[in-house]
Each structure stands twice: as structure tokens, then as C-alpha cells.
Amino acid sequence: xxxxxxxxxxxxxxxxxxxxxxxxxxxxxxxxxxxxxxxxxxxxxxxxxxxxxxxxxxxxxxxxxxxxxxxxxxxxxxxxxxxxxxxxxxxxxxxxxxxxxxxxxxxxxxxxxxxxxxxxxxxxxxxxxxxxxxxxxxxx
Amino acid sequence: xxxxxxxxxxxxxxxxxxxxxxxxxxxxxxxxxxxxxxxxxxxxxxxxxxxxxxxxxxxxxxxxxxxxxxxxxxxxxxxxxxxxxxxxxxxxxxxxxxxxxxxxxxxxxxxxxxxxxxxxxxxxxxxxxxxxxxxxxxxx
DNA sequence: CTTGACGTTGACGTAAACGTAAAGCACTAT
DNA sequence: ATAGTGCTTTACGTTTACGTCAACGTCAAG
Numbered sequence: 001x002x003x004x005x006x007x008x009x010x011x012x013x014x015x016x017x018x019x020x021x022x023x024x025x026x027x028x029x030x031x032x033x034x035x036x037x038x039x040x041x042x043x044x045x046x047x048x049x050x051x052x053x054x055x056x057x058x059x060x061x062x063x064x065x066x067x068x069x070x071x072x073x074x075x076x077x078x079x080x081x082x083x084x085x086x087x088x089x090x091x092x093x094x095x096x097x098x099x100x101x102x103x104x105x106x107x108x109x110x111x112x113x114x115x116x117x118x119x120x121x122x123x124x125x126x127x128x129x130x131x132x133x134x135x136x137x138x139x140x
Numbered sequence: 141x142x143x144x145x146x147x148x149x150x151x152x153x154x155x156x157x158x159x160x161x162x163x164x165x166x167x168x169x170x171x172x173x174x175x176x177x178x179x180x181x182x183x184x185x186x187x188x189x190x191x192x193x194x195x196x197x198x199x200x201x202x203x204x205x206x207x208x209x210x211x212x213x214x215x216x217x218x219x220x221x222x223x224x225x226x227x228x229x230x231x232x233x234x235x236x237x238x239x240x241x242x243x244x245x246x247x248x249x250x251x252x253x254x255x256x257x258x259x260x261x262x263x264x265x266x267x268x269x270x271x272x273x274x275x276x277x278x279x280x
Numbered sequence: 281c282t283t284g285a286c287g288t289t290g291a292c293g294t295a296a297a298c299g300t301a302a303a304g305c306a307c308t309a310t
Numbered sequence: 311a312t313a314g315t316g317c318t319t320t321a322c323g324t325t326t327a328c329g330t331c332a333a334c335g336t337c338a339a340g
């Protein structure tokens with residue numbers, strides 16, 4: 001909208017970094033939301049001076065956060081989950097802990113899977129009844 | 141725990157009604173939660189004098205509410221959804237409205253279905269990598 | 281008739297997830 | 311030099327979904 005020619009925009013200079021405005025728009029959230037996630041430790045963008053610089057890693061995390069939200073997880077729990085992906089995994093104890101966590105999460109997700117499937121099924125059944133009613137209204 | 145013999149408990153006298161304590165325990169929520177749902181118009185138990193009397197209908201609604209919550213829907217939205225099931229459906233306009241709503245909900249739910257499936261898949265992939273790491277630690 | 285056990289209505293408190301100014305820096309375009 | 315655009319922090323406000331007393335009603339048992 002403003003001049004967009006010939007100037008070195010702070011944007012794709014590096015080709016792989018983004019400003020807060022760019023990620024906010026891309027993921028359809030506000031700056032405030034993005035910063036809030038940072039406050040809670042869900043993302044930690046680089047700082048160039050005072051400004052935040054977002055990398056691919058941050059965007060990956062953001063999409064994980066938003067999916068987690070769509071699934072109804074609280075942000076704190078989302079943090080522990082996506083932190084899992086970046087966990088050390090060096091020692092055996094660590095790996096076994098991580099595998100345990102994975103199992104917990106899967107159990108949870110499978111419950112949600114059933115919930116969604118049930119809800120969709122009920123909706124389908126309900127739609128059928130409505131269409132029946134509609135059909136009866138037609139050929140009176 | 142207290143005396144449980146020979147007295148007409150307020151419970152299954154009618155065989156099909158429940159007290160707030162009973163439904164609360166059955167669904168593993170507090171009285172406060174149940175009353176909160178009533179305040180928001182999600183359930184509307186019968187009143188016998190000042191006391192609330194819950195019927196099968198209320199329990200059905202409660203389970204729908206709790207599933208909706210597990211799926212991350214806000215209570216207000218849950219209300220409009222489950223109210224849909226009890227909507228009049230008499231006139232054609234009503235039926236078409238309801239069918240439209242059903243479609244909106246289904247779209248939403250199908251998004252969530254994809255989200256859950258993706259999340260489970262990613263978790264599986266991640267577990268595989270962890271097991272690989274663990275295997276490498278084994279036969280050193 | 282008093283004591284529980286259970287139920288009721290306020291009403292204030294709280295945690296989560298942001299919204300919404302307010303006020304100030306940094307750059308650069310005119 | 312100044313205005314504009316974008317980013318920053320600080321901080322109080324708001325909504326949702328209940329938690330947590332407080333204070334009182336009721337009914338059967340001892």
C-alpha cells in the first residue's frame with residue numbers, strides 16, 4: 001500500500017526471516033497474540049536490537065500452537081507438548097520419558113478423535129431426520 | 141455410607157429422575173458447574189419446589205456439553221448447537237435454517253477431525269524417530 | 281427440637297487468553 | 311526538521327468458566 005519499490009524492506013532481506021506483522025497476518029492473529037505466546041514461552045524469536053525476528057522454526061511452532069488451540073488444549077499444555085519435539089533425547093532416561101509423554105498425548109488425542117467422529121455421526125443422523133421432515137412437507 | 145435402608149430417598153423414587161449431586165458425581169463435575177450451565181441456559185431441570193430435578197433429557201444434554209467442551213467449543217456455542225436438536229423444525233424455513241446450521245457445524249468438525257488425525261500422525265512419526273534413537277543406544 | 285446431610289441463592293474471586301490504550305523508540309520519506 | 315510507519319514495552323480491562331465462601335431453607339433421624 002505504501003511505497004513498495006527499490007527499498008530494502010526489513011522483510012525478506014535474509015529470505016528466511018519475518019517480522020511480527022508478517023507472521024501475524026499470515027496466521028491471522030494479532031501482534032498481541034503472538035507476543036502473548038512469547039510471554040508464555042511458546043515461541044522465542046530472535047532479537048535484532050529491540051525488534052523481533054521470526055524464523056521458520058517460529059512459524060512451525062505457531063502452526064502447532066494454533067492447531068492445539070483448535071483442538072481445545074490450554075496454552076500451557078501446548079507448550080509442554082511442542083517443547084517435547086525440541087527436547088534433548090540424548091540419554092536413555094530422557095528418551096523413555098519422552099516416549100511416555102507421547103503415549104499420554106496419543107491417548108488424549110484418540111479420545112478427541114472418537115469425540116469428533118461421534119459428533120459428526122450424530123450430526124449426520126440428525127440431518128437425515130431433518131431431510132425426512134422436509135420430504136414429508138414436499139409431497140403433501 | 142449413611143443409613144441407606146427403608147427410607148424413600150429423593151433419588152430413584154420416580155425411577156427416572158436425579159438430584160444435582162447424582163448428576164454431578166456421574167459426570168464428574170461440581171454442583172457449581174452444573175448450575176453454571178443452567179445459568180447459561182444449557183440445561184433447564186425441572187423444579188420441585190425449590191429443588192432441581194434432573195431428567196434423562198438433562199443428562200443427554202450434559203454429555204453433549206462435556207463432549208463439546210472436550211472439543212474446545214465455548215459454552216455459548218455449545219448452547220446454540222444443542223438447542224438445534226430441540227428446535228421446532230415445523231415450518232420449511234425452520235428446517236432449512238437448521239440444515240444450514242448443521243452444514244456449518246460439520247465443516248467445523250471436519251476441520252477438527254483433520255487436525256486430530258494430523259496430530260496423531262505427527263506423534264507417530266515422532267515416536268518412530270525416538271525409538272530409532274533408542275535402538276542406536278542399545279547396540280553400541 | 282436440634283442436628284446433620286443436602287440443597288438454594290447471591291456475590292466476590294480467579295485463571296486463562298488475549299484486547300486495548302498509552303507512550304515511546306527507530307528509520308526514512310518528504 | 312518533521313511527519314509517518316512500524317515496532318516496543320507497560321499496564322489495566324475484558325470475557326469465559328468456573329471456584330469459593332456466606333448465609334439460609336428443608337427434611338428425616340436421633
